[in-house]
Amino acid sequence: MIESPFAQxxxxxxxxxxxxxxxxxxxxxxxxxxxxxxxxxxGWNDFCTTRPSQLQINxxxxxxxxxxxxxxxxxxxxxxxxxxxxxxxxxxxLPHSNVQKKGKKGISLFYRGNTxxxxxxxxxxxxxxxxxDLLSEGKQTVLxxxxxxxxxxxYYWWTDDTLMDVRLDQLAELPDDIAERIGEALKAFGYDxxxxxxxxPVNEIPDVSxxxxxxxxxxxxxxxxxxxxxxxxxxxxPKGRWLGAKYRAVxxxxxxxxxxxxxxxxxxxxxxxxxxQDFGTMETFTPINVVMKVMELGEAQRDxxxxxxGEQLGxxxxxxxxxxxxxxxxxxxxxxxxxxAVRIAAREKGVVDSTPSxxxxxxxERQMAAGIxxxxxxxxxxxxxxxxxxxxxxxxxxxxEPAGEPAEDPATDADHAETAPTMxxxxxLCHPPGLVGDIMDWITASTSSPSRPLAxxxxxxxxGTLAGRHHAGPTNLRTNLYIVALAPAGxxxxxxxxxxxRLAVEAGLDRYxxxxxxxxxxxxxxxxxxxxxxxxxxxxxxxxxxxxxxRRAGTHQSSxxxxxxxMFTSADSLYKGTAxxxxxxxxxxxxxxxxxxxxxPHDFWPSMSGKGISDGFLPRWLVLTITxxxxxxxxxxxxxxxxxxxxxxxxxxxxHNGAGNLPDSSARPILRPRVxxxxxxxxxxxxxxxxxxxxxxxxxxxxxxxxxxxxxxxALRVAHVVAIGVDPTRPVLTRDLVxxxxxxxxxxxxxxxxxxxxxxxxxxxxxxYLKVRRWIKEAGSDGVTSSTLKKMVNxxxxxxxxxxxxxxxxxxxxxxxxFASTKxxxxxxxxxxxx
Numbered sequence: 007m008i009e010s011p012f013a014q015x016x017x018x019x020x021x022x023x024x025x026x027x028x029x030x031x032x033x034x035x036x037x038x039x040x041x042x043x044x045x046x047x048x049g050w051n052d053f054c055t056t057r058p059s060q061l062q063i064n065x066x067x068x069x070x071x072x073x074x075x076x077x078x079x080x081x082x083x084x085x086x087x088x089x090x091x092x093x094x095x096x097x098x099x100l101p102h103s104n105v106q107k108k109g110k111k112g113i114s115l116f117y118r119g120n121t122x123x124x125x126x127x128x129x130x131x132x133x134x135x136x137x138x139d140l141l142s143e144g145k146q147t148v149l150x151x152x153x154x155x156x157x158x159x160x161y162y163w164w165t166d167d168t169l170m171d172v173r174l175d176q177l178a179e180l181p182d183d184i185a186e187r188i189g190e191a192l193k194a195f196g197y198d199x200x201x202x203x204x205x206x207p208v209n210e211i212p213d214v215s216x217x218x219x220x221x222x223x224x225x226x227x228x229x230x231x232x233x234x235x236x237x238x239x240x241x242x243x244p245k246g247r248w249l250g251a252k253y254r255a256v257x258x259x260x261x262x263x264x265x266x267x268x269x270x271x272x273x274x275x276x277x278x279x280x281x282x283q284d285f286g287t288m289e290t291f292t293p294i295n296v297v298m299k300v301m302e303l304g305e306a307q308r309d310x311x312x313x314x315x316g317e318q319l320g321x322x323x324x325x326x327x328x329x330x331x332x333x334x335x336x337x338x339x340x341x342x343x344x345x346x347a348v349r350i351a352a353r354e355k356g357v358v359d360s361t362p363s364x365x366x367x368x369x370x371e372r373q374m375a376a377g378i379x380x381x382x383x384x385x386x387x388x389x390x391x392x393x394x395x396x397x398x399x400x401x402x403x404x405x406x407e408p409a410g411e412p413a414e415d416p417a418t419d420a421d422h423a424e425t426a427p428t429m430x431x432x433x434x435l436c437h438p439p440g441l442v443g444d445i446m447d448w449i450t451a452s453t454s455s456p457s458r459p460l461a462x463x464x465x466x467x468x469x470g471t472l473a474g475r476h477h478a479g480p481t482n483l484r485t486n487l488y489i490v491a492l493a494p495a496g497x498x499x500x501x502x503x504x505x506x507x508r509l510a511v512e513a514g515l516d517r518y519x520x521x522x523x524x525x526x527x528x529x530x531x532x533x534x535x536x537x538x539x540x541x542x543x544x545x546x547x548x549x550x551x552x553x554x555x556x557r558r559a560g561t562h563q564s565s566x567x568x569x570x571x572x573m574f575t576s577a578d579s580l581y582k583g584t585a586x587x588x589x590x591x592x593x594x595x596x597x598x599x600x601x602x603x604x605x606x607p608h609d610f611w612p613s614m615s616g617k618g619i620s621d622g623f624l625p626r627w628l629v630l631t632i633t634x635x636x637x638x639x640x641x642x643x644x645x646x647x648x649x650x651x652x653x654x655x656x657x658x659x660x661x662h663n664g665a666g667n668l669p670d671s672s673a674r675p676i677l678r679p680r681v682x683x684x685x686x687x688x689x690x691x692x693x694x695x696x697x698x699x700x701x702x703x704x705x706x707x708x709x710x711x712x713x714x715x716x717x718x719x720x721a722l723r724v725a726h727v728v729a730i731g732v733d734p735t736r737p738v739l740t741r742d743l744v745x746x747x748x749x750x751x752x753x754x755x756x757x758x759x760x761x762x763x764x765x766x767x768x769x770x771x772x773x774x775y776l777k778v779r780r781w782i783k784e785a786g787s788d789g790v791t792s793s794t795l796k797k798m799v800n801x802x803x804x805x806x807x808x809x810x811x812x813x814x815x816x817x818x819x820x821x822x823x824x825f826a827s828t829k830x831x832x833x834x835x836x837x838x839x840x841x
Contacts, residue, residue: 029073474598547603
């Protein structure tokens with residue numbers, strides 16, 4: 007077992023006269039380890055004035071992954087130089103330090119000195135740019151070999167000598183007036199002693215009971231919400247993670263409502279510029295409340311939380327203050343903070359966004375701009391070009407939304423930091439080449455309500471089913487796919503399914519079409535045993551999902567989900583299944599079962615519970631979401647009878663498989679499938695995109711990260727299917743194909759994240775809360791009246807609960823109530839609107 011940084015150096019530091027303290031892993035904050043989890047260390051600064059015991063040192067050394075820091079005070083001083091341009095000027099006036107360390111930037115110098123006279127001080131410019139931190143009593147600094155939370159790399163000693171080699175009395179000594187000398191040296195770099203002096207307490211102790219006033223607390227809380235990055239991460243909350251401008255973590259001060267240990271709890275505590283809320287209990291908090299809870303401070307110790315929070319935000323309290331009776335000092339601090347806010351706001355207002363426009367950099371963008379690709383819509387609209395920014399979010403050349411419809415800020419939209427894909431993005435990717443594209447062309451040309459996104463799913467599923475067992479991708483993935491198309495009622499979802507069924511019948515390939523539903527896992531297994539390569543075309547797919555996801559479903563139905571997941575990953579090997587008292591498990595070699603389902607979003611998403619994400623069921627699906635109004639009244643350009651060439655091309659895939667007209671047998675493995683080749687640069691792009699999606703998953707909430715786990719796997723399957731349709735004798739996954747398929751799979755994942763974030767609930771109360779929020783959000787610019795909301799509740803929960811939810815949404819600034827009328831006019835009324 008690898009020793010923690012504290013175990014490696016803590017005992018030696020203690021022997022040399024220093025006061026080492028434990029630091030939480032991946033943090034700069036002192037921490038305590040208890041109940042298999044880390045939390046902030048209440049009272050760590052006691053070790054700035056008193057020595058820890060040897061027993062404590064030995065105890066801390068046993069804590070897993072404990073970093074090591076040293077408490078300043080009792081003669082130990084550290085000067086932390088962050089502003090590197092001032093480095094030479096400062097080193098010229100400081101005594102030479104024989105012990106120095108480095109972290110992310112700058113340098114830290116260790117000295118001894120009179121810590122009664124030399125007090126801790128932060129030197130900043132009037133714009134609050136940090137220059138130097140003088141760390142004395144009441145402060146601490148992290149030491150090597152702890153891991154820096156920002157770089158992921160260890161701190162390291164910059165000098166040959168370290169605090170492990172040099173005793174406290176052997177450090178270089180600082181003069182008592184060192185703070186004044188540092189201030190003079192920093193004047194050339196924007197430091198203003200006069201401006202800084204307004205924060206310093208007067209010699210006598212004035213009255214600051216104003217600090218305890220409502221106005222002061224309100225100002226401090228508002229500043230904290232406006233600058234979450236300055237303090238939230240320093241609390242080192244369990245499972246803490248930034249999601250754009252928001253932060254999600256576990257609330258460590260309460261136990262799990264479901265009895266989960268800390269490591270398995272959901273990050274329900276949400277920090278947002280509009281407020282802080284625990285979605286597990288639906289409680290709301292102020293920043294001061296949160297600091298008190300994390301540090302386990304009682305009401306009588308509120309002052310300590312105020313001081314800690316204020317210091318993180320740049321409030322310079324000077325020495326450790328006694329917040330008992332200092333009205334004048336508090337007024338000075340509040341006024342100074344107000345002036346800072348006005349000056350910063352004015353400066354930011356004058357900043358012009360100078361982000362340069364960029365030429366289209368992805369293959370898809372270049373082809374669309376040139377209008378020479380069969381993959382995407384010819385002569386695309388400008389907003390369609392912008393919609394296809396690269397996976398790494400390279401800015402497009404034009405705005406991503408039509409004029410007059412500003413894009414939403416993902417950081418203020420939801421906790422997922424992803425925006426819902428537009429219909430233009432999906433439409434532009436619905437022109438693949440080869441047989442898949444030809445099937446789509448015929449499906450859309452033979453109806454008066456054409457939709458290429460609705461035609462894409464059945465075309466991919468059918469070609470993948472025909473090829474499946476006899477083709478393998480370069481990573482040994484097979485071509486079985488789970489695809490669901492979500493469109494509003496009346497969108498013409500029936501035609502693509504019926505057209506594909508007709509094509510299969512006319513081509514004599516209807517044996518590859520499976521049942522439209524399954525009542526039990528046994529029925530599904532027997533179907534695949536009979537014919538291991540099948541595509542099921544399912545209407546009302548949301549109802550099917552609801553049956554297999556329902557907690558109250560019988561084993562014969564709930565086991566269907568588990569069987570679907572296992573067969574999805576068993577296509578390259580063997581599915582053994584599960585035996586029962588009534589049936590013996592029969593092995594199925596290379597099962598190639600695909601699904602194309604259609605549903606409305608309102609039926610599908612409520613059926614897909616949170617378990618479908620955590621167990622990996624939803625990440626296996628390619629979700630095609632169709633929005634907007636359907637096209638209708640178009641004169642069909644093709645007959646409902648399948649073209650001869652299309653029939654021949656479908657049969658050719660079977661012929662080239664070597665199976666002829668003989669049906670596949672689940673009892674025989676396919677030992678030598680035809681393996682697709684990588685095209686030039688395709689493998690490198692696949693590896694790059696796989697890593698990019700992995701990082702996007704790491705940047706997500708842990709609840710949503712699983713949705714990115716199979717994005718590139720689904721993309722590679724889709725690219726392989728299209729490659730087979732281009733040339734079934736020698737399919738090649740070109741770089742262009744891989745990029746196109748990755749964009750399609752990325753759209754699917756993004757939409758899943760947006761939908762799941764608005765609907766995923768961990769308990770019934772949270773489900774009710776999210777449902778009301780979604781109802782108001784879906785009402786859009788028309789808003790919704792209270793009476794309409796009551797009708798929508800329709801007995802699901804009582805009206806008192808509805809009032810509580812709307813009040814919580816109002817207080818957390820997620821909704822507002824205005825006196826307005828709808829776009830079509832009518833009598834104005836009080837309506838709820840989403841913010």
